[in-house]
Amino acid sequence: GENVEQHPSTLSVQEGDSAVIKCTYSDSASNYFPWYKQELGKGPQLIIDIRSNVGEKKDQRIAVTLNKTAKHFSLHITETQPEDSAVYFCAAIYTGGFKTIFGAGTRLFVKA
Amino acid sequence: GAGVSQSPSNKVTEKGKDVELRCDPISGHTALYWYRQRLGQGLEFLIYFQGNSAPDKSGLPSDRFSAERTGESVSTLTIQRTQQEDSAVYLCASSPLTRTIFGQPQHFGDGTRLSIL
DSSP, X not given: OOOEEEEOSEEEEETTSOEEEEEEESOTTEEEEEEEEEOTXXXXXXXXXXXXXXXXXXXXXXXXXXXXXXXXEEEEEOSXXXXXXXXEEEEEEETTOOOEEEOOOXXXXXXX | OOOOEEEOSEEEEOTXXXXXXXXXXXXXXXXXXXXXXXXXXXXXXXXXXXXXXXXBOTTOOSTTEEEEEOTTSOEEEEEOSOOGGGOEXXXXXXXXXXXXXXXXXXXXXXXXXXXXX
């Protein structure tokens, strides 16, 4: 069945450093890859997404890259700030589908 | 416009009682999802509704769990004869109909924190 693996499960960085979270998906028919940020006591919120027809997308300090051949996609956060501390989830949706397969999450700590 | 609204935000009940959780999706969103999130864990898919199609109930953990949705409006998740292992945050999300071959992001509510004593 469909599966999304996410690494690392925990990531600790110094303020100002970069953070990278990686995901691998199994269903080659997946064509849409959103990333969510979940703060304590809140629901996940979409922070960036990428469609399978592009290889990279950037929004200020956040970027996502996609390698369809390897079925990998990654979230890159530059110049991290303490408010970036949260749990991040990657996800994959296959062509024409509604069902979303989530990764297990990465807990990011940004130390001031 | 308003986002996804869930109620109650917190629910404490005794083991064996039934509970009903409510989700108001974003207006016009055809798809609605329920997830369970145990403390410090990821999102466990429970059920999703898409318009008037038959729901995908493949994630419901037991027959004590059921959910209803009328059309594209409110949904309720019911847990009968609650057990302590049902304690978790129950998240609801909705998404619009996709008009391309690509999927759509889900918009989440802040969840109902359920505690079974």
